[in-house]
């Protein structure tokens with residue numbers, strides 16, 4: 001037997017959802033550039049789940065279904081008030097809230113295709129309300145119900161802030177949601193597929209995926225990027241800071257990627273947004289600092305910026321709390337996880353690789369009194 005550390009380069013599934021070929025990302029054959037420039041997040045959800053773009057009626061129906069399903073069971077709202085919310089990371093709260101939502105869903109264990117599609121809508125709708133409700137309850141505020149007629153991105157901001165956001169802010173969140181929606185067999189998506197390949201339910205698959213996304217080598221990197229920028233504080237400190245990190249063999253968050261070698265095609269969209277939004281809010285230093293770090297790491301280590309790098313300064317300029325960055329990533333990636341879970345169910349086989357045993361052999365049991 002031979003092993004590949006971290007399963008690098010191992011092809012572990014077939015998928016019709018997204019592909020990364022020669023550093024180009026596509027969802028169902030549409031380039032990420034095309035989608036980022038033109039699509040709403042709801043269109044992308046429909047595309048990932050149905051493998052085609054919706055017509056007007058189908059899109060309107062999905063938009064309506066999502067808003068109608070955003071309201072949370074009172075038990076989930078009450079549960080946020082039952083623990084010390086100030087000492088809890090929102091990703092841990094999200095992980096638990098989604099698992100809890102499964103207990104309120106009468107169809108949680110119904111494995112039929114129709115029930116799974118209904119649960120897909122409920123999960124995608126409610127994740128936005130969970131993230132917003134957590135944040136408001138933590139701030140000592142009442143939760144805000146979704147508003148009919150608002151898009152997914154606009155409703156999320158409305159439920160989070162208690163007032164409608166301007167067009168530019170909604171556009172920025174919509175684009176971020178489109179860019180983060182799916183990414184082939186990344187760690188959290190693989191986790192969700194491994195989980196449901198045992199024929200466990202969709203709530204279990206999503207809860208497992210949230211757990212994997214939380215780590216700083218994956219989705220947790222966007223929050224870590226902002227912590228780094230805040231630590232650097234001023235543009236002139238950026239290069240000495242990263243030089244020292246590299247000398248100490250520490251990683252620069254938001255840089256590097258397992259699959260992309262020349263560049264992450266999503267980063268340029270977030271970089272452009274970061275430039276525009278930071279300028280609009282007189283926060284240029286976060287963009288300028290990011291550019292300096294990106295250029296230095298590319299030059300010195302040959303590593304490109306990944307999707308998490310510029311999303312940090314984008315969300316910061318929108319005034320979003322730093323620990324909500326990864327939950328917002330999750331909100332988007334729910335669409336991809338659900339698509340992969342449904343695809344796994346369609347053509348399932350238990351996922352069970354082997355491990356090469358490298359421990360001691362031929363040991364003789366020793367009585368406890370003689371150890």
Ligand SMILES: CC(=O)SCCNC(=O)CCNC(=O)[C@H](O)C(C)(C)COP(=O)(O)OP(=O)(O)OC[C@H]1O[C@@H](n2cnc3c(N)ncnc32)[C@H](O)[C@@H]1OP(=O)(O)O
Pocket residue numbers: 006216217218219221250251252253254255256257258259301303306307308
């Ligand atoms: C949405 C996402 O999940 S995107 C990724 C988000 N994660 C991050 O931004 C965290 C920072 N980046 C990393 O830790 C890595 O680049 C990963 C986890 C994304 C990919 O990791 P892997 O493919 O396993 O690469 P690995 O960690 O083995 O690194 C290979 C080499 O590049 C170096 N390297 C990789 N990333 C970085 C980085 N961000 N900063 C400095 N050096 C790095 C490693 O130190 C290693 O160097 P060495 O060969 O001299 O020991």
Ligand SMILES: O=C([O-])CC(=O)C(=O)O
Pocket residue numbers: 182183185186187218258259306307
């Ligand atoms: O694909 C990966 O390894 C990480 C990921 O989820 C992404 O880049 O969006």
